[in-house]
Amino acid sequence: MTDPAWINTALSSARPQAVAALLRYFRDLDTAEEAFQEACLRALRNWPKNGSPRDPAAWLIFVGRNSGIDAARRRNKQAPMPPEETVSDLEDVEGAVVERLDGAHYRDDILRLLFICCHPDLPATQQIALALRIVSGIPVKQIARAFLVGESAMEQRITRAKARIANADVPFEAPGPVERSERLAAVLAMVYLVFNEGYSAGATEIANRAPLCEEAIRLARLLLRLFQTEPEVMGLTALLLLQHARAAARFDAEGELVLMDDQDRSLWNRALIDEGLALIDKAMRHRRSGPYQIQAAIAALHARAARPEDTDWAEIDLLYSVLESMTPSPVVTLNRAVAYAKLRGPEAALKLIEPLEPKLAGYFHFFGVKGGLLMQLGRAEDAREAFGRAIALANTAAEAAHIRMHLDRLSAESLPRDGISA
Amino acid sequence: MLYAILCYNNEDVVCAWSKEQDDEVMARLQVVTEKLAKQGRLGPVARLLPTTAATTLRKTKDEPLVIDGPFAETKEQFLGFYVVECATLDDAVDVAKELADANPGGGSYELRPIGAYFPAREAV
Numbered sequence: 001m002t003d004p005a006w007i008n009t010a011l012s013s014a015r016p017q018a019v020a021a022l023l024r025y026f027r028d029l030d031t032a033e034e035a036f037q038e039a040c041l042r043a044l045r046n047w048p049k050n051g052s053p054r055d056p057a058a059w060l061i062f063v064g065r066n067s068g069i070d071a072a073r074r075r076n077k078q079a080p081m082p083p084e085e086t087v088s089d090l091e092d093v094e095g096a097v098v099e100r101l102d103g104a105h106y107r108d109d110i111l112r113l114l115f116i117c118c119h120p121d122l123p124a125t126q127q128i129a130l131a132l133r134i135v136s137g138i139p140v141k142q143i144a145r146a147f148l149v150g151e152s153a154m155e156q157r158i159t160r161a162k163a164r165i166a167n168a169d170v171p172f173e174a175p176g177p178v179e180r181s182e183r184l185a186a187v188l189a190m191v192y193l194v195f196n197e198g199y200s201a202g203a204t205e206i207a208n209r210a211p212l213c214e215e216a217i218r219l220a221r222l223l224l225r226l227f228q229t230e231p232e233v234m235g236l237t238a239l240l241l242l243q244h245a246r247a248a249a250r251f252d253a254e255g256e257l258v259l260m261d262d263q264d265r266s267l268w269n270r271a272l273i274d275e276g277l278a279l280i281d282k283a284m285r286h287r288r289s290g291p292y293q294i295q296a297a298i299a300a301l302h303a304r305a306a307r308p309e310d311t312d313w314a315e316i317d318l319l320y321s322v323l324e325s326m327t328p329s330p331v332v333t334l335n336r337a338v339a340y341a342k343l344r345g346p347e348a349a350l351k352l353i354e355p356l357e358p359k360l361a362g363y364f365h366f367f368g369v370k371g372g373l374l375m376q377l378g379r380a381e382d383a384r385e386a387f388g389r390a391i392a393l394a395n396t397a398a399e400a401a402h403i404r405m406h407l408d409r410l411s412a413e414s415l416p417r418d419g420i421s422a
Numbered sequence: 423m424l425y426a427i428l429c430y431n432n433e434d435v436v437c438a439w440s441k442e443q444d445d446e447v448m449a450r451l452q453v454v455t456e457k458l459a460k461q462g463r464l465g466p467v468a469r470l471l472p473t474t475a476a477t478t479l480r481k482t483k484d485e486p487l488v489i490d491g492p493f494a495e496t497k498e499q500f501l502g503f504y505v506v507e508c509a510t511l512d513d514a515v516d517v518a519k520e521l522a523d524a525n526p527g528g529g530s531y532e533l534r535p536i537g538a539y540f541p542a543r544e545a546v
Contacts, residue, residue, distance in 0.1 A: 003526065005443070006443070006526040006527060009435070009443060010435050010438070012438060013435050013437070013438030014435075050529060051528075052528050053528075054497060054498075054528055055497050057434075110456045113471050167442060218437070221437060221472065221474060223435075223475055224474045225434070228474060228490050237474070269429050271471070274473070275471045275475050278471065278475040278476075278477075279474070281489060282477055285488065
């Protein structure tokens with residue numbers, strides 16, 4: 001691996017582990033990031049000559065720690081000594097060996113690094129931006145593009161977020177089991193947010209935002225490596241893989257959203273689906289259900305259907321009812337309506353969702369689904385009104401265009417058509 | 423004699439490859455396998471999904487135990503294999519060298535002679 005592109009890939013795959021361990025040593029995010037940067041520069045000089053190390057993360061941690069200590073010593077000549085605790089384990093010369101052996105340490109380090117990005121004071125978008133910057137090491141420019149803001153605005157946002165977490169107390173001792181599982185839950189939710197940022201993008205933004213989906217999958221796989229027996233981690237990873245597997249089929253050549261029923265299933269990514277199915281099957285064996293597993297199980301039923309008409313809607317409806325009892329939310333009930341309509345007809349599905357209207361009055365998908373059901377019932381006028389409200393609430397151009405397509409269809413033919421938003 | 427060439431590498435690194443990098447590696451490996459196929463020496467080839475997708479069944483005194491894993495205790499995981507006809511160990515080493523050249527990064531190849539071979543066959 002002498003090509004810098006391959007070295008960079010190895011560096012970025014080692015990044016979460018290395019930055020997390022350096023954060024434990026230096027207890028300061030900026031110092032840890034600088035030390036990692038320095039270690040990467042040395043790797044780019046050293047690896048082409050000497051070959052890549054067997055354990056790139058351990059190499060980077062060892063070199064990064066030494067360079068961080070050197071930098072601190074250089075600063076100390078000009079400035080007063082920093083408090084002892086900012087440079088811990090100074091004399092731990094066997095650190096590299098210890099790091100290689102102690103996988104459990106890594107686990108809590110990486111979890112801590114991800115967890116500080118989930119600080120409750122930070123709004124969701126800042127949590128995501130911070131995780132992408134610190135954990136994944138994505139350049140600010142690219143994050144800015146994904147969030148449709150300028151580079152300097154994003155730089156500021158990240159700096160502010162960092163300042164806020166620097167003032168927050170993050171315990172550095174190993175967490176207890178309860179704390180560990182609380183941290184894990186917060187981190188899983190954040191990874192899911194990262195994915196949704198990418199997944200909810202329209203066709204025109206997809207080039208800039210699809211990397212968010214891939215990054216979320218990378219983070220989920222990382223967590224899975226650390227928590228190999230946690231069914232919810234398997235569930236989340238499976239869910240992301242199964243959703244992302246459909247990426248190539250979700251938009252047509254004109255950039256219009258394609259509903260799942262109309263998607264060309266040969267475009268679905270088989271390897272991602274197989275991995276997702278294996279993971280959800282594994283998770284279910286634990287008999288410790290959770291919301292990510294249920295959602296993954298629903299996605300798995302779609303993935304297993306060779307044709308739309310093979311979809312097991314009864315099972316999907318059942319899973320949604322379990323999800324409703326686990327995490328009651330009008331959005332979950334709304335999602336259930338699609339399966340409900342397939343099983344019991346549009347009239348029943350409409351009855352199911354109508355009580356949700358006060359809570360979902362500002363929600364695009366509610367009016368999309370409602371309009372679709374009304375259209376199926378042949379109530380063209382009511383459908384038109386619902387679609388009109390949906391367009392007003394659309395988040396992306398693709399969403400609005402999709403609804404307009406229904407409206408055009410309504411004008412062209414007053415025949416009832418299946419048009420439920422997926 | 424048939425050799426199984428078992429591939430081990432750090433799956434964190436392999437999973438981090440971009441699609442373009444992955445395609446590039448696959449294309450380079452295909453050059454090697456196609457040459458072997460033309461010589462009539464190539465048996466089945468498999469690339470495995472990450473170990474996180476794997477399950478282990480362990481025999482016990484009672485019911486076999488189905489557990490997650492294998493837990494990656496080592497830095498390198500078993501990622502795939504080639505079955506190749508090789509007259510001598512040197513031939514097998516040569517094939518593995520070519521595979522290693524086509525593949526960036528670290529890793530190792532275990533060259534394991536096959537004792538009994540049952541290629542896919544129709545049910546009788």
